[in-house]
Amino acid sequence: MYSSQLLPCKNDRKRTSTGSSSVCSVRASPAIATQDINPEIQRFILQNYSHISKAVEFLVKQRNSKFAHVPEAKKPDSDFRLFLKDIENHLLGIARVCGKETHVKKILRDLHLKPLSLNMLRKYEKLLHKNMEAINKNINLQYRITRQSIPKLVDKSNKIRKIEERVDELETSVAKITEEVQDLSKIIKERSKRQRLIDQTSAEIESHKKAGTYIEVETVRHCIQLLESKHVVILSGREGSGKSRNGLEILRQLKEKNKDFDVFKLIGLTYVSDIVKCNVTSIVLFDDAFDKTSKQFSNDKHILDHLYSYITLNKVKLFFTMRNTVRHRCKMLFSTHKLFHDLVDIDLNSEKFKLTAKEKEEMFTNYCAINKIRISEKENDDTAQPVANEAERAKPEDNQLVPEGAAVILKREIINEIIQTDPFLGFPECCRLFTEDRNSTHLDTSCSKWPSTILVNDIEKLRMEGTNNYVNGLKYVILIYVLTKGYQHQQYESCFYRTNRALVKENIDSQDFKQFFQICYNMNVEVHTSDIVHVCKVLTERYLGHRDGAYHFQHKAIEDSVLISYSRINIKAIIPLLSFDHVVDIVRLQNYTEQEDEIVIKILKPYYPELATKIISSLFSQIDPHRFLESKLITENDVDLIYQLIFCIQNEKVILDYYDQNFVIHFLPLYLLRSTGKLDDKLLTVNHTKYQMSISVTIGDKNITLSIDPHIALNEACI
Template sequence: QGPSGTISTEVILEIISQDCTDEVMVLQPIKDLIAVGKLELTLKTSATDFTFKSVRGSKPVSSMNFDLSLLITLLRKDSNVEPPETGGYDDLPSKDDKTDGAQIATIKHYRNDLAHASEAKKNEHEFDCLWSRLENAVRILGKGDKFIKAVDDASTMKLDSSTEEVLIRMVQHDKQLLQFEEDVTELYKKIEKLTKQTEEQSTSTQVEISEIKEDIGEKEEQILKIKTDMQTVHTELHKIEKKFDEKFRVQDERNVQQDEMNRDMGSGIQENRRDIQRIDTKNQTKAMIQNEANVYVITRAVAKCLEVLNQNKVLVLAADGGRGKTALSLYLAKHFLDSNYKPLLFVEKDIVLKREMIDFKENYFIIIEDLFGRSNIRFDDETHKNILDILNINMKGNQCKCKLVLTVRKTPGSLFDLFDKHEIFKQARIINLDDENFALTRDEKKNILINLLKQFSVSICNCTYRDSLASDTCDEPCMEMPGNTLKLCYKVVKDILNFKTYYGFPQACRLFSSNPSFTKMGVKYFQNPNKALVEEMESLHTDAFAKSVIERYQFCILVYLAVKDEIDLYNVDKIFFGHLLDKFGDSNFTPNVLKRSLKGISDKYLVGDFTRQPCRLQHATIREAILISYGKDYPDEILSHC
């Protein structure tokens, strides 16, 4: 190549025309290319503007407007030029092949080789070999020395920086052009493929449209037939409606009568449900009364309460936790049970849910335990005011035959605040069991402790310490006996009676007798029962991590009760219980395991037959100990439930 144009291009143009002046013959192969768009793209001109002169390289289109690939394509269309015998135009032919086609293939090969080269450099040996072959190809195609001078000029031409830059740009342009030609060829193949697919799809679509039109015609005929049939059916239906109008009227009257019967029946069912609830509550209360009656000791407070109830309908028992409010109210219920009163025990807000169970015209002995709560003692206007209004109105009624006992746990200043909240407390008699007049005597305390020890199968020894003149005691203060029972030295009993407990003596005795670990502590337990109970809960908390699934469930049951107040074996909050289990890596709730776990702790900490009814913690002190133990690890969670 040289600055005046492309020598190879001029040589090939000469071969195309071969001194032919017939425009049709020279233009035909070019028109063939125009049909597929290649020539139009290369020359940047339309097919209609292309003239014979432009093919011959005359102005305004010079030989620089012709691309080598285009010219070779034109030659391939020329039947007078045969391609090389081996490889055609796409491979470098042998040096010995002197045909025009071989020379054209040689020029094409080296042109592509340079166009795809990574850099525009050749060493001297490579350049000499390449130049020799190109020079020979030009000589053969030019049929002599017609173009040799131009080849020699190009060979000896001096390259300054600007010339070198132009040539480099020409090579770069050639590379881009080659890539564009390949891309365009590939795109035309895709166009041909898509055109063929479109034609095939168009034919298929026409057939499908014809079939759909046929289906539409059939459907329209069917619709017309159905409309005709429907008109006939409507006519017949109208006749049937007239025929049965009278029957429907009669049936409507019967339906009204049936609705009235159903309402009466529903009212009866509702009443039956209340009767069932009433019976269950009565039975539960009787069971608790019987349980307390076996161990209860008649104290000075009992006599005073009976005196009050014989003259008044409403009694309020107030005391610190563990003082024996529940046990006393149950004993009072037993006394009135013998006088044909029917006892009903409600805990905290149960009375709100079960108010309809009470018929104030009948002899009911009603106990509402811890009406204002067991720990967070407060008066709630929405809850307490409404139910106290109902109780107050009915208890003051002339036809009322009931007795009502309310137990209230004392906190500093709580009594004065609570009893000023409602009129019912102005009419009721209030007994403060913490008053010195009702303090337990030594004999009363002794009887309470011994009765509870017997209830939980803890026996007392017969050592000589019983004799005031002797001082010998047993070898051990607490001894394990056959059958997993315990025996206490009588000295332990006497020492216990000398202690003033942190909270109520009756509750301390109950926990001491029912829990073997407390019993074995002896008098040390009574030195600080609350601390011992907290330590017991912390031990259960630790066992929940380290021992079996039963221990895990048992501690979760205690936490559940501390938060929810009661647990119903057949109506457990599975989501909350699963949340508790998850703290110990076990979120799978299993009812059978729950039942077995409840059985293991019911005597120690619970009250109520869990197989038949919801059960609760025996006392608020147990709840407090549970919350202290659980709250050490999860304080925010405990606060959210308080």
């Protein structure tokens, strides 16, 4: 601690020398380290000046005086509160020095809220058993002593009879106490499981209520009415159609109407024996029942029998939610087990119970409000984008993602378009994804109008598995057959014709399937008609529906997913199958870079001529062909495709009525030439007549001539 010696100070020189250096003549070393201090001095400083040391000393003292050597096991409530406050203050003082004050505060708060421990109850139970054993031993001893004394007290018969009666009473009392202890033990065990399930269900119902996104639908009101008279109800639907939320809402309303009922939400049959109580009516929701364990559920016949016995006693009502595919797999179970003899099956995707346009709008609006999405009601909104970030609205960018947590402006026409969709994923789930995930919000109607990446990947996985598996390969081939060669019939719907593709057993040609195996897997496989029929039945569990002797796609999203998958191995074959919506929304050119989770069909450059032909033929039949000008096919300004479109317009020989030709024949060529800069080409020549404008232009190595009516073109430009 000290360095070189110095000359003693003036006062020190007057003192008698002791032979050693005085303090004033020694220089202190700078930056004294802990190890330089004497251990005794360190201990003295810590004991007298450290807050932690004092706190630890206080805690040790309290432990010794209040717990280890306490004279009696009781303390007044006021003293206990003061004692508890001192303990907490000293613990927080230590935590503050260690930088963990928040963590310790949370632990202390949790301790205040923590319920009585089951371990403590079990200890009390063991203590009771132990005391009972001591009581039994004492009684037996007294009993033997008393019996031994009876012969010596023959003359005192009255006293003996009283003693015997007393002994009998003690024996009866011991038996009753033993029985009560056993009942208490059983109640503690049963209540712990049952109460935990009740608390879990109540927490889920409360969370569902606070979310603020749910709207009551007609299905809920119908189910509540059914459960008043029925004992078993099944609510089915596709994934994301709102089964779980509707189930929680039904439990919530039933609990509010019937305070004495106990409500439970279960995933499996494991806890069935724990929830049913003889003196209480229970309503049990089995959410996603029979989903991943349908075989196990089918084998648990004794549990289903157990539930049926309580139904006959009017002590339980059962409510199942499940996917349509699972309901199809469990058809045999529902038709054979007596539990489901009187069930009512409600399909959320049926015409009767599907969401109305009003319900969809209210649901979507709720999600928008919670997720900071503002709806623009202006007809002529100054924002070109259908979805815009409010902070960047003044400078919109075409490919800008909406930041997380930022306010978003959504045009009313986009909402109207979303409401008209029937997404395979389920409208409620699409609302959640669209409003919560900013990537989905940026993709506007695509997330609800077109299949999800999950469904497309499922079809792709099926295709890949078919490489080494004949059955999976045949599944994929059957889907391709229905898409491309299936018997087509037209369904009249709201003045538009919708074409449904279907596979009819009588029209099956095994050679077609052999050819598709060659295209998809480069395999020469003999396919039997019996195999095709069998695999079609298997596919009805997820992808195909069966009606009037024909197999068809269950949903348009499945058909689109198969189309997208097949486009990756046979582009030319899928181009004739493209609709105008496909062309506008998801068809992209070969240089396009898709966003995360964006669904696209990429067309390579060699197939631009076929694509151009399909586009032009589609435009002739469209009520609003101007939508095409907003598509990525045009905004990307790919010169090769634009030239192919112009060639196709020039060569179009189909003669349609006057109005059908206006956009394609007279307006579109000028729009395309302007986008490529050809209208400014010095080699371009224009010859005018009164009602006609003849334009000659060289594109590539070809010279083409277009006849345009300028008045019609101008009118189309103003639309």
